Amino acid sequence: MTRHADGTRGEERSIDWRRIAASLVPTESTRIVIEAGAASTLGSRLAADLRLASGARAMLVVDVNAAEAAGNAVERSLREMGVAVKRLDLEANEHRKTQAEADRILAAAIGHGVDRDSPIVAVGGGLIGDLAGHAASVLLRGVPLVLVPTTLLAMVDASIGGKTAVNVPLAGGTLGRNLVGSFWPASLVVIDRETLRTLPIEEHRSGLAESLKHAWIEGETEVEWIERRAESLADPASPGHAEAIGELIATSVRFKSAVVARDPLERGERRLLNLGHTFAHAIESQPTNRLRHGEAVAIGMVAAAAVAESVARAEAGTAARIRAVASRLGLPTCLEDGAALAALRAAMGFDKKRSGARLRLIIPRRPGQIEMVEAPPESAVEAGWRAVGAG
Ligand SMILES: NC(=O)c1ccc[n+]([C@@H]2O[C@H](COP(=O)([O-])OP(=O)(O)OC[C@H]3O[C@@H](n4cnc5c(N)ncnc54)[C@H](O)[C@@H]3O)[C@@H](O)[C@H]2O)c1
DSSP: OEEOTTSOEEOOOOOOHHHHGGGGSSOSSOEEEEOTTGGGGHHHHHHHHSOOOTTOEEEEEEEGGGIIIIIHHHHHHHHHTTOEEEEEEEOOOGGGOSHHHHHHHHHHHHHTTOOTTOOEEEEESHHHHHHHHHHHHHGGGOOOEEEEEOSHHIIIIITSSOBOOEEEEOGGGOEEEEEEOOBOOOSEEEEOGGGGGGOOHHHHHHHHHHHHHHHHHHOHHHHHHHHHHHHHHHOTTSTTHHHHHHHHHHHHHHHHHHHHHHOTTOSSGGGGGGTTHHHHHHHHHSTTOOOOHHHHHHHHHHHHHHHHHHTTSSOTTHHHHHHHHHHHTTOOOSOOTTOOHHHHHHHGGGOTTOBTTBOEEEEEEETTEEEEEESOOHHHHHHHHHHTTOO
C-alpha cells in the first residue's frame, strides 16, 4: 500500500494471466483432420468434437467460389445434424478483407442469436479464413472457429497456426496487409483435398509457394523432394499428381503445426515462416498489384535470397536455385516491368515484422539454415529488389 502526499492511500494489484491463459482461447487444442470427403461430414464431426447438439446455432461463412466444391455440402451436413445455420457468402477480395466486412459477419451472427458456444465455420481460402477468424475472435468476446480450407495455400499454411487478420486501407491507396487481427486458434481444421477440384490452376500453384518456403526452412531433403517432383506438383493432370499433393499437404501441415506448437505467438522460431514475406507484403500492398499471395511469396523468396547473397550469408547461386524450382512450379519470380523500387522499399516500412524503425528480414543461407537480419544494409535490400526486376 502506498500513501499519497494528500494522506490518501493507494493500492496496487496484479492479475496473473499466464495461469489462466488457457481459458482465454476457445479451445485447448486444434484438431486437424486431413481426409478426402471430410467436408461433407463436417456436421457429425462438430457434434462429436464441439459437442454441438441439435438446435445449436452456427454461423457459416462461405467463399462464393467454394460454394460448389464445399460450402453447400458443409451447410447440408450441419442442417442434417439439426444445427440452425445462418450462411453468408462472401467474395474473396483483399480490398474487402476489412473490418467493415468482418462487421457484416458479426451482425449476421448476432441477428441469428448465436451464443458463446456457437461456432463460426469458414469455408474458403486463406482470405475467408482470416476474416471469419477475426470475427470469431471478437464475437461475444470469442466463439469457437472451424476452418474448412478450400485452396492449397490455406490447407498447407493459412489454416494452421491460429492467426486471424483484416487489412487496413492506408493513405495513397496502399493496403496495410493483415495489420489488425489476433491469435485465435481454430478448434477444428478439416482438410479435404476433394474441395480443390474447382480451384483454378494459378491458385493451385500459388499454394505451392508456401510449401516451397516450408521445405527451405526444413532442410535439403525436403527441398530436393520438391525439386524432383516440381512438374508433377504443378500440373493436376500429370501422373502421380494426386499422390504428390497428398504427401505435400501432410508434410506441410506436420511441419507448420510443429513450429507453431513450439512458438505459438511468433516470438522466436515461428518468425522464420516469414521467409520472403516482407518483400511479398510490400508487393501486395501496391495499388496496382495483381499477384496472388503465393506468387508474391515466390518473388519475395528470390529477393530474400539475393539479400542473403549480397551480405555474404549465402553462397552465390542460392537465389538462382529458388528461382529455378519456383519457375518449374509455375510461379513468377520477377515483377512486371516498371515496378518502382522506391515505392516498394517504402512499403516495407508497414510490415509487421519490423522492429521500431529497423527493418527485419528473414533470409535463407541454405536449406535448413534460415536466419533473421536486423537493419540490413540498404544496398543489400536494393539488390534484393533489383534481383526481381524492380528498378
Ligand atoms: N492466417 C495465416 O496464417 C495466413 C497465412 C498465409 C496467408 N494468409 C492469408 O490468406 C490469403 C491468401 O489465401 P489464398 O491463397 O487461399 O487466397 P484466397 O482466399 O484469396 O482465395 C484465392 C481465390 O480462390 C478462390 N477459391 C477458394 N477456394 C476455391 C475452390 N475450391 N474452387 C474455386 N475457387 C476457389 C477464391 O474465391 C479466390 O478467388 C491472404 O489474405 C493472406 O493474407 C493467412
